[in-house]
Amino acid sequence: MILRSLMKGKILVGIMAGLILLFLPRIATEHITFVMLGVFGFTLAVLGFNFLFGYLGLLSLGHSLFFSLGAYTVAFSMRQSIFSMELIILITILVSGLVAILIGAICVRYTQIHFSILTFAFAMLFYSFLIKFYFVTGGDDGLRVLTPHLVGTNFADVPKMQFLLREYYYYTLTVTGLTTWVLWRIVKSPFGLTIRAIRNNQVKSEYLGISIWKYRWATFIISGIYTALGGALMAPVIGNVDPSLAHWFQSGSLILMTLLGGFAQFVGPVLGALIFTYLQDFLMSALHYWRFVFGALLAFVVIVAPEGIMGAIDSFLKKIKGGV
């Protein structure tokens, strides 16, 4: 009885959220809508990150590599006069997939600490590369990102802000929604169940004949692609891609979002992305030492509530149900 009403509750929340997102440009201020654009990008990024962390148990400290890779791919493509967003997305998937295949092949052979440090090293390597090879990457200044063509239409005559808040908003919302749904299907599929089995008991999984290494590799690749897509969607919003997107601090943001929202549920990281993005927007304008706040928040979450907000909600609901 209670279970059914809870299920209905989740659907209701989902519908409400969907409606709010759909009408946000009309009902909210320009600023709020603009920040929501960032949430979309981060949503894909953290979903990618948590696919690796929450479902497989591998903590990547270097996902900023993929995030920045996606963003730079957009800028690069535009430099080569490719403006079609669909084509750019395709290129991003290909490039990030390739990079993930290569880096993943090295990283997934190792677990826990070594995996984390390796991913960290690769991300900082990429960061150094972005800064050093300025004639290719624009160095510290980065590259400008121009207005992409959506579905073949050139919106050059539309003022940039309006484009972002209207056309690009709905475009990103659609793309994010679709790709999220795809990941949801993957998580629910036998593949998703297998990687959870690997996380829970690696030895037993091996006994069952599962090739741990291959599944890890595949998960890493999917994870990298999603995070890169997030970065790609963010690029036109930021307007300028620079090496800071690859810095370990960006990786830390993704981790904080995931932990904040809750890594054990699918929507946890999404919630974390939502809260974090608005929080960051608010704090950055108000505080100078927001990195400290950021660190303190991360410390707080890790010590007090590592399961995040969704985890807390889950425990609370379980208590109501009268279960363990």
Add this chain to the structure above:
Amino acid sequence: MITDIVGLLAGALFYSATVFLVAAGLQVIYGVQRVVNLACGSFFVLGAYMGTTFVTVSQNLGLPPILSLIPLIAAGLSLFFVGLIIETCLLRFVYKQDVHFQFLLTYAIALMLDDAIKYFWGSSPRVVQKVYTVYGQIDIFGATIPNYNIVVVICSCVIAILIGYMFTRTRFGIIVRAAAENPDITNALGVNMKVVFAKVFTLGTVLGTLGGALVIPSRAAMPDMGWELMMMSFAVITIGGLGTMRGAFFGSLLVGIVRSITIFVVPQLELLIIYLIVIAVLVIRPQGLFLNAD
């Protein structure tokens, strides 16, 4: 030719001495508490900035520059309370948790320390004047080596010997080694593990801050200098094996030499070489070369 080699070796030794201190700090904490301290680089930076303050103050008070070693070491040691506070107020709570969360907590600590450093000292680089040059230089086989570099190497060796002595001859050291080997039995034998953990973490912190302070005369203290050291320390620990002091020692030597050679041969790789070394080490031999040594 021999001038180059000597110069190269001298540079390598200097770098090795610095990395060794940070790596030793990492090592000590991991060996006993099984916590990988991502904030070790931040301790290094903290020590560096505090070093600049101590030296500047002491110079203003009239201390001759050549005695600057004293305020530097004092700076490093004085920061022990930072480690103590961090251990008792933050780290203590995550020992029971998954290793990922302990890891992330040290990451959060690093972030907080970074901004705290910026708050107290600002974000621009800080230097100390005169100290580096006042020690003079020495000419070995045609290569000019600043004497201060030699001083640092000697200091590092002294510290290494002191630590070695501490771990093998003092009661505290033996308790620490017991705790590293078998925390439960040690606890059952009546050792207050909470106190041991606090002391060990403080020791690890101080090693890092000392490293930072000692380096100060030769370079400016900068906000982001810690991460490079952190990565290098991980490379050292990985080469030497996560768990052995001897490994940290030889690992530092190896890393310093490889780095010097690489910079000499391909200078453009300077920024990248750190990360390439880490990756290479982790890929080729993740268990390290000295895992069976201690």
